[in-house]
Amino acid sequence: MRIDVITIFPEFFDVLEVSLLGKARGNGLLDVRVHNLRDFTTDRHRTVDDTPYGGGAGMVMKPEPWGLALDAIAQEATSEPTFVFPSPAGERFVQATAREWSGLDHLVFGCGRYEGIDERVFTYAASLGQVRLASLGDYVLNGGEVAAMAMIEAVGRLVPGVVGNPESLVEESHEDGLLEYPSYTKPSEWRGLAVPDVLLSGHHGRVAEWRRDQQVERTRERRPDLLVD
Numbered sequence: 545m546r547i548d549v550i551t552i553f554p555e556f557f558d559v560l561e562v563s564l565l566g567k568a569r570g571n572g573l574l575d576v577r578v579h580n581l582r583d584f585t586t587d588r589h590r591t592v593d594d595t596p597y598g599g600g601a602g603m604v605m606k607p608e609p610w611g612l613a614l615d616a617i618a619q620e621a622t623s624e625p626t627f628v629f630p631s632p633a634g635e636r637f638v639q640a641t642a643r644e645w646s647g648l649d650h651l652v653f654g655c656g657r658y659e660g661i662d663e664r665v666f667t668y669a670a671s672l673g674q675v676r677l678a679s680l681g682d683y684v685l686n687g688g689e690v691a692a693m694a695m696i697e698a699v700g701r702l703v704p705g706v707v708g709n710p711e712s713l714v715e716e717s718h719e720d721g722l723l724e725y726p727s728y729t730k731p732s733e734w735r736g737l738a739v740p741d742v743l744l745s746g747h748h749g750r751v752a753e754w755r756r757d758q759q760v761e762r763t764r765e766r767r768p769d770l771l772v773d
C-alpha cells in the first residue's frame with residue numbers, strides 16, 4: 545500500500561520511521577511519502593491560509609496549494625487514490641473503516657489546519673479519486689495530523705504482513721463488535737491480586753466461555769451503544 549500525507553508539519557510524521565510501520569516501510573509493504581504543503585505555494589511567504597469569505601473568526605486554508613499538491617500526487621499514482629481528510633465534520637472512522645481501507649492500493653491523507661480547507665478542494669479531489677472526510681471522534685483538534693497518524697496506524701497494521709502474527713489481529717476490541725476481554729500474564733499473584741482461576745484451569749472451553757462473558761459484560765458496562773443492532 546502506498547500512503548501519501550500532505551501537511552504543513554511534515555516532521556510530525558518522522559515517528560513513522562521508528563514504529564511498527566517503520567519495519568513495514570523497510571520491507572516495502574508500506575510506501576509512505578510525506579509532503580509539505582508549503583512546497584506547493586508560489587509566494588515568498590509560502591502562504592497557505594487566508595481570511596474566510598462571509599467573515600467569521602479564524603483562517604481558511606487556500607485552495608491553490610492543495611490543488612498543486614493533489615495534482616503532483618495524482619500524476620504519479622498508479623491506481624485511483626482515496627483521499628482522506630480528517631475532519632470534525634467527517635464520517636465516523638471505526639475499525640470497519642480501517643479494515644476497508646487496508647485493502648486499498650493508495651491512500652492520501654490531507655491534513656487540514658486552522659478552521660479548515662476551502663470546500664472546493666474536496667470537490668476538486670473528487671475528480672482525481674475517492675474522497676472521504678473522516679472523524680476520529682466528537683472533539684476538535686488543531687489539525688488533521690494527529691487524526692491522520694491514528695488512522696495510518698489503524699489501517700497500516702491491518703495490511704497483510706505488517707503485523708507479525710495475523711492471529712493477534714482477530715481477537716481484538718471492535719473486531720467482533722464487542723470490547724476485548726481482560727488479559728493477564730505471570731505472576732499469577734501480584735501485590736495480593738490473583739489471576740481469575742478459570743484462566744489457570746487449562747480448560748479451554750471454560751476459558752473461551754469466560755472471555756466471551758467478559759466481553760459482553762464490559763461492552764454493556766462501557767459501550768452500550770455497540771450492543772444496539
Ligand SMILES: O=C(OCc1ccccc1)c1cn[nH]c1
Nearest residue numbers: 631656660679680681685687688
Ligand atoms: O479536528 C479534527 O481534525 C483536524 C481538523 C481538520 C480541519 C480543521 C480543523 C481541525 C478531528 C476531530 N475528529 N477527527 C478529526
